[in-house]
Amino acid sequence: MADSGSDSTAPDKSQALHPVYTTVTNIQNKVRILDGIKVTYSSWVKLFKLHAKGYKVSDHIDGTNPPVETDPTYASWAEIDAIVLQWIYGTLSDDLLARILDTDASAHAAWVKLQEIFLNNKGSRAAALENEFTNLSLAGCSSMDEYCQKLKAISEQLSDVDQPVSESRLVFQLVLGLPFEYDGVATFINQSSPAWDVARNMIQLEQQRQAARQNAPSNQSVLMTSQANATGTPLPTPAASQQQQYAGTPAYPPRSFDHSSQRQNYRGRGRGRNSFRGGRNAGGVWVVSYILHETREEIMWLQVTTRCVLLVVASFLVVAFFSISFSQPLVSDMSLNKKESFNLKTMGEALGIPDSGLLSLDDPTLDVDPNEPLDKLLLNKRFRLSFMEFADSCLAGESVHFYNEVQQLEKIPVNDHVKRIYMVRHIIEKYISTGAPMEVNISHKTRQEIITTLDLAHPYLFRNAVNELLQLMNMNLAKDYWSSIFFLKFKEEAAMRSVDHELEQVNGWTFSPRPSSVHCPDDPFYQDHVPRDPPSHDGHGSYLQ
Amino acid sequence: MLDTVVQNMGLLCSRHKRGNQATTEENDQAAEIERRIEQETKAEKHIQKLLLLGAGESGKSTIFKQIKLLFQTGFDERELQSYTSVIHANVYQTIKILHDGAKELGLSEAGSSKYELSVDNKEIGEKLSDIGGRLDYPRLTEELVQDILKVWRDPAIQETYARGNELQVPDCADYFMENLQRLSEANYIPTKEDVLHARVRTTGVVETQFSPVGENKKSGEVYRLYDVGGQRNERRKWIHLFDGVTAVIFCAAISEYDQTLFEDENRNRIMETKELFEWVLKQKCFEKTSFMLFLNKFDIFEKKVSKVPLNVCEWFKDYQPVSTGKQEVEHAYEFVKKKFEELYYQNVTCDHQDRVFKIYRTTALDQKLVKKTFKLVDETLRRRNLFEAGLL
Numbered sequence: 001m002a003d004s005g006s007d008s009t010a011p012d013k014s015q016a017l018h019p020v021y022t023t024v025t026n027i028q029n030k031v032r033i034l035d036g037i038k039v040t041y042s043s044w045v046k047l048f049k050l051h052a053k054g055y056k057v058s059d060h061i062d063g064t065n066p067p068v069e070t071d072p073t074y075a076s077w078a079e080i081d082a083i084v085l086q087w088i089y090g091t092l093s094d095d096l097l098a099r100i101l102d103t104d105a106s107a108h109a110a111w112v113k114l115q116e117i118f119l120n121n122k123g124s125r126a127a128a129l130e131n132e133f134t135n136l137s138l139a140g141c142s143s144m145d146e147y148c149q150k151l152k153a154i155s156e157q158l159s160d161v162d163q164p165v166s167e168s169r170l171v172f173q174l175v176l177g178l179p180f181e182y183d184g185v186a187t188f189i190n191q192s193s194p195a196w197d198v199a200r201n202m203i204q205l206e207q208q209r210q211a212a213r214q215n216a217p218s219n220q221s222v223l224m225t226s227q228a229n230a231t232g233t234p235l236p237t238p239a240a241s242q243q244q245q246y247a248g249t250p251a252y253p254p255r256s257f258d259h260s261s262q263r264q265n266y267r268g269r270g271r272g273r274n275s276f277r278g279g280r281n282a283g284g285v286w287v288v289s290y291i292l293h294e295t296r297e298e299i300m301w302l303q304v305t306t307r308c309v310l311l312v313v314a315s316f317l318v319v320a321f322f323s324i325s326f327s328q329p330l331v332s333d334m335s336l337n338k339k340e341s342f343n344l345k346t347m348g349e350a351l352g353i354p355d356s357g358l359l360s361l362d363d364p365t366l367d368v369d370p371n372e373p374l375d376k377l378l379l380n381k382r383f384r385l386s387f388m389e390f391a392d393s394c395l396a397g398e399s400v401h402f403y404n405e406v407q408q409l410e411k412i413p414v415n416d417h418v419k420r421i422y423m424v425r426h427i428i429e430k431y432i433s434t435g436a437p438m439e440v441n442i443s444h445k446t447r448q449e450i451i452t453t454l455d456l457a458h459p460y461l462f463r464n465a466v467n468e469l470l471q472l473m474n475m476n477l478a479k480d481y482w483s484s485i486f487f488l489k490f491k492e493e494a495a496m497r498s499v500d501h502e503l504e505q506v507n508g509w510t511f512s513p514r515p516s517s518v519h520c521p522d523d524p525f526y527q528d529h530v531p532r533d534p535p536s537h538d539g540h541g542s543y544l545q
Numbered sequence: 546m547l548d549t550v551v552q553n554m555g556l557l558c559s560r561h562k563r564g565n566q567a568t569t570e571e572n573d574q575a576a577e578i579e580r581r582i583e584q585e586t587k588a589e590k591h592i593q594k595l596l597l598l599g600a601g602e603s604g605k606s607t608i609f610k611q612i613k614l615l616f617q618t619g620f621d622e623r624e625l626q627s628y629t630s631v632i633h634a635n636v637y638q639t640i641k642i643l644h645d646g647a648k649e650l651g652l653s654e655a656g657s658s659k660y661e662l663s664v665d666n667k668e669i670g671e672k673l674s675d676i677g678g679r680l681d682y683p684r685l686t687e688e689l690v691q692d693i694l695k696v697w698r699d700p701a702i703q704e705t706y707a708r709g710n711e712l713q714v715p716d717c718a719d720y721f722m723e724n725l726q727r728l729s730e731a732n733y734i735p736t737k738e739d740v741l742h743a744r745v746r747t748t749g750v751v752e753t754q755f756s757p758v759g760e761n762k763k764s765g766e767v768y769r770l771y772d773v774g775g776q777r778n779e780r781r782k783w784i785h786l787f788d789g790v791t792a793v794i795f796c797a798a799i800s801e802y803d804q805t806l807f808e809d810e811n812r813n814r815i816m817e818t819k820e821l822f823e824w825v826l827k828q829k830c831f832e833k834t835s836f837m838l839f840l841n842k843f844d845i846f847e848k849k850v851s852k853v854p855l856n857v858c859e860w861f862k863d864y865q866p867v868s869t870g871k872q873e874v875e876h877a878y879e880f881v882k883k884k885f886e887e888l889y890y891q892n893v894t895c896d897h898q899d900r901v902f903k904i905y906r907t908t909a910l911d912q913k914l915v916k917k918t919f920k921l922v923d924e925t926l927r928r929r930n931l932f933e934a935g936l937l
Binding site (some may be wrong): 373375391394395396397398399434439440441442443444445447464467470471472473475476477479480514 | 748
C-alpha cells in the first residue's frame, strides 16, 4: 500500500508548495520534548523521523548531501532546513538546547551533535542500564502500566547504547519481575513466548481479572475459614474464589468503551504501542484508526499508519478475545452487555431466569397442610423462603438453597445449553464439589456421579442429589419446622393476606428443638435472598414489605 | 425475661411524661432492670453447655434421643407416629442399597453368580429398588412385606449384606428386617426401641435442655445439649457452637473399623474419627473443656470383632488377637481404648493439663447403659465445678 501511493501523489518540489509550509503547527504536539528521562533519545528519534518523513524532509537529517549553493533549489532547501532545525530545537529540553544551539549549523549537524551527546560513554551507560533492567520488578513500580513502560523504556535506552534487547528477552524479563499471583499467566507466556504487546496485554487482563475478583463481595469467606478449620485439610481454594465471583460480580470488569481514554489514545498514538492500555481500549483505538483511515484519504502517511494500527489492533483483539473466552465466555459476555449485573445477588438473576429474585406481592399464598409431601410444598415460593429462613437459622440452610437453585435451573429451557451449563457449573461449584462453600450432605456415590458427568446439560443431573436432600429435609428438618416460629410467622402472614381466611387458632405449639440462639454475625449461610433484619424474631415477616 | 424488660421500659417512658420528679424512681427501675439482666445471665451461667460431636453415624443423635427418653418427657404418641415414615423409609432404602449393591458386586466380580438374584426375585427387586429411589414411599403393607422378605432372604442379597461394610447399609437394617411384620401392621405405632433404631441423618444443629435427676431427688445440674450433623460438610457449622462449652461428648463408633464414610467412600471411618478427634482436641476454645469419649456401638463391635479382624484398619494394624470369645472382645476393646487414650495424650499440651478426660464404653441403644453413663458424666462435671470453685 505504501508504494501504490508514493509515486502518484509525490508532489514535485519545484511546482507544488512543500508540505513543510502547509501545516506547521506546534511541533511539540507531535514530537515530545527530548529530556532523556521521560522521553528517551531513541523514542524521540523515532517520533522525529516519523514527523520528518510525513513532511518529506527526511533528507535534512539523514545525512543526504545538501544541494550545492549554486543550485537553484538551494535557497528553498536552506529555508526548509532552517524549519527542520527549528523543529529540533523546539523539541529539546532547556539544558539540551543550550548545548546544541548554534545558529549557523544545519539541521543535520544539530542531529549529529545530539546523537553524540546521547550515545557517548556507551559502555558505562550500558552496564548501568543492564543492571536496572534485570532488577526491575512489579513490586518496585506503582502500577502495572508503569512497570511495563519502564521496562520498555530501559530496553529502548539499551538499544540507544547499541545493546539492543531482543523481544523475547524483554518478554522474559517482564514475566520475571511479576509476583507469584501471576504464576499462571507467567507460565503460559513462557511456554508460548508471545510478542511483547501480546504478553503485556495478557498480563493486564490477568490483573483486571484479579482486581475484579478482589472487589467481589466476600460473603463466603467466613464459611471458608471455618470450613478449613473444620475439616482440618487444605481447601481447593480456586473453586471457592470462583464462587465469590459468582456471588454477583462478573469475572471481568465491564469492558466499556470509555470515551476519555479513547481521546487519550488518539493523542498518544504517536508514542507507539505503549499507549495502548490493554485490550479494553484496543477497540477504541481500532475505531478511531478506522475513521481516520476512511476520512483522511488524502494524507498518505496517515493512511499508512492507520492501516498498520488497524492490523495490529485487530490481532490484539483476537488474542484478547481468546484469552478471555476460553475460561468464561458467558460471564465476560454478561459483563459487556449488562452493567447492572454488578448488583445481582444470585446466579439465577444474573442469567435472567424468571422468578429468581425477591418475593413479589402477587406470589400465591398457600394454605399449608403439614401432611402434604415436602417437595410439593416447596414448590410454593413463599413457603420455600420461610422454610429456607428456618433452615438457615439452624445452620442447615444449604440443602434448601441448593433445592432453590436447582428449581431455577429447571426454569431454563432445556435447549438453552449455554445458560444451563453455566447454572449447572455454578451449582456444582457452590454445593456439590468437595469443600464447596455450601457443600450439601449427599452420599459419595451421588456426588461422584455429578462431578464426573460428561454431560453438564443433562436434564436429570441433580435428580439423585435433590431426592437425597429432600429426604434429609423431610426426615430431619420438616418436623422441627412445623413447631418453629418460622412456620408460625408463615401462617400468620398467610392468614393476613387472605381476607376471608379466618385467623387460625394456634394451639399446642411444642417448643422446637431447633436452636434459636445460634445466631452468629458470621452466619455461614447468610445470603441476601431475603432482605431481612438481623435475626430478630419480632413476629413480623420483614421480607414482605 | 425480655418481656419484663420491655414492660419496664414502657413504664419508664410513661413515667417520664409525668415529669422529672420521678428521677429517683427511674433510677430504681433501671437498677431493677440491671439486676434482672444479671440474674438472667447468672441463670444462663448455671446452664452447662454440652456438645455431641463425632463423625457421621457415630450415634450422636441416638444419644440425643436417649436424653429425651431418660430425662425428659419421652416421646408422646404423635411423635412416635411421626417416626413411622422414617422407619419405613429405612426399610426401603436398605433394600435399595442391597439390591443395587448386589448388581454392582456382580459386575465387578464377573463370572461369579454369587450376587445374582433368583429369577423370581429379580423383578421384585427391581420394583423395590424403584420405590427406594422415589421421594414418597408407600406405607408398608403385608404384600410389600412379603416381597421385601423374599428379596431379603435371597442368597445373593444375604451375600451382599455380608459385605455390607463396603456399601452404606445402615446399622438398623437387621433390626427392622427382623421386625418387618410388626412394622406393616395397620395400627402400627413405633416403640421406643424402633425410634432409637431409626436412622435419620442430622443436618444443622439441634438443642435440648435437661437435668439428670438422681435417685435422691435432688435436682442436678442443668445441661443444654447440642446435637449436630457429623458428615464433613456439617462439621464446618460446629465452630459456631464452640464458645463456652463445659464438656464435649465425642462419639466414636468403634464398630466402624472396616467401613468407609458416607460422604467419601475412599476413606475409612475410624481413620476419619481419629483425625477428627485430634482436630477437636486442638481447638483453642476447648482448653478448659472436659472431654467425654464415648466408644459407641459396642454391641456391634462385639459381634464384629470375631468375624472381621481389627487390624483391617490402618490405625489398628499392629493388633494381635490373643484368644477367642469374650476374652478376645475385651482384649480388642482395651486395645482400641488404649489407642484413643494415646491419641488424647499426644494432643494434650501443658495448657490443657487440668481438663477432664474420661472414656466410656457405650451402646447408645442401651437405655440403662446410657443412663448410667450420664449419671457418671453428671457426677464428673459437678465434681469438676466444685473443684473449680475451690470447695474440693
